Amino acid sequence: MKKIQTLLQILKEKKLQELYTEATEIGVEVLKIVEDVDIGYLNTGIKTLLLPNKIKEYFFIKKITRFIKELGSIPDDKRIEFIIKMEDEELDSKVGETTLIILDKLEREEKATLLGRLFKAYLEQKIDKEDFLRMSIMIERAFLEDLIEFGKNQPSIFGLKSQTRINLYVVGLLNQVIDDRKDFNNYIERKANVTSNHPPVFKYKVNEYGEMIKKYCFE
Numbered sequence: 001m002k003k004i005q006t007l008l009q010i011l012k013e014k015k016l017q018e019l020y021t022e023a024t025e026i027g028v029e030v031l032k033i034v035e036d037v038d039i040g041y042l043n044t045g046i047k048t049l050l051l052p053n054k055i056k057e058y059f060f061i062k063k064i065t066r067f068i069k070e071l072g073s074i075p076d077d078k079r080i081e082f083i084i085k086m087e088d089e090e091l092d093s094k095v096g097e098t099t100l101i102i103l104d105k106l107e108r109e110e111k112a113t114l115l116g117r118l119f120k121a122y123l124e125q126k127i128d129k130e131d132f133l134r135m136s137i138m139i140e141r142a143f144l145e146d147l148i149e150f151g152k153n154q155p156s157i158f159g160l161k162s163q164t165r166i167n168l169y170v171v172g173l174l175n176q177v178i179d180d181r182k183d184f185n186n187y188i189e190r191k192a193n194v195t196s197n198h199p200p201v202f203k204y205k206v207n208e209y210g211e212m213i214k215k216y217c218f219e
Contacts, residue, residue, distance in 0.1 A: 063103050063112035070116025074123060082123045095122075095129055102136050108144045114217045115139055121216040134172075135209055139217075142171045150210070151218030157206055165204045173210035179203045 071079075099119060106112055115136055122132040139147065146164045150173065153159045157174070168174045181198045188196035206214070 059109065060104055062109045063106055066109055066112040067103060067116040067119070070113060070120055071123070074120060078124055082125075095133065098133055099136065102140050105140055110144055111139055111147075114147065114213075117217045118213070121212075126216065127212060131209070131212065135213055138171050138173060138209060138213070142173070143167055147213075147217075151214060157204060168210070169204055173207065173213060174204040175207045176202055177205050 099115070103112055103115060106115070118127075118132060118135055118139070121127050122129070127135075146167045149160060149164050150157070150168055157165060157168075160168075165174060169176055178200050179202075181200055186196075188194065188198075
């Protein structure tokens with residue numbers, strides 16, 4: 001497979017499935033190199049220099065293959081239309097390079113699948129450039145298990161653990177709002193015929209970015 005320098009090169013491949021298969025095969029080759037580093041005649045100094053780079057290369061290839069796999073179902077006409085747009089508006093340097101940088105930074109390969117689904121939504125013009133880049137960074141910064149739990153709790157976040165809600169708020173997928181408890185107090189007063197003065201509380205609410213990640217990455 002040709003060295004991937006830009007995301008535009010990936011999109012220009014006529015058969016993404018073949019590119020995916022080729023990338024997978026290269027990943028296997030790199031993994032074999034990593035395993036072979038342990039053979040006896042390599043001294044400790046060479047192992048120290050070689051092994052980290054090969055492991056990093058192996059995991060990047062695993063992430064890029066997951067990303068490419070999510071683009072395989074995109075119709076050719078949609079892909080060509082987007083390629084023309086990228087070239088006309090010189091978007092590749094902004095979107096493509098940023099996407100590859102984020103892919104490289106992902107600490108878990110499963111996030112590359114989510115990023116691929118998000119990019120597919122961008123390519124199909126379901127989300128715009130700014131939203132794609134913003135949510136890509138949110139995925140990179142979030143704890144994977146929090147994202148998975150968030151995706152499974154459709155459509156509300158009632159079932160999320162308290163710490164998960166806090167974590168998702170920090171990365172930007174939830175907003176914190178104040179519930180004045182007025183409706184609750186009125187309900188208690190009607191049903192129990194007593195004065196109710198429950199104080200306001202903070203609650204978390206899924207914002208527009210959270211809704212889009214739920215829709216395009218998990219549905």
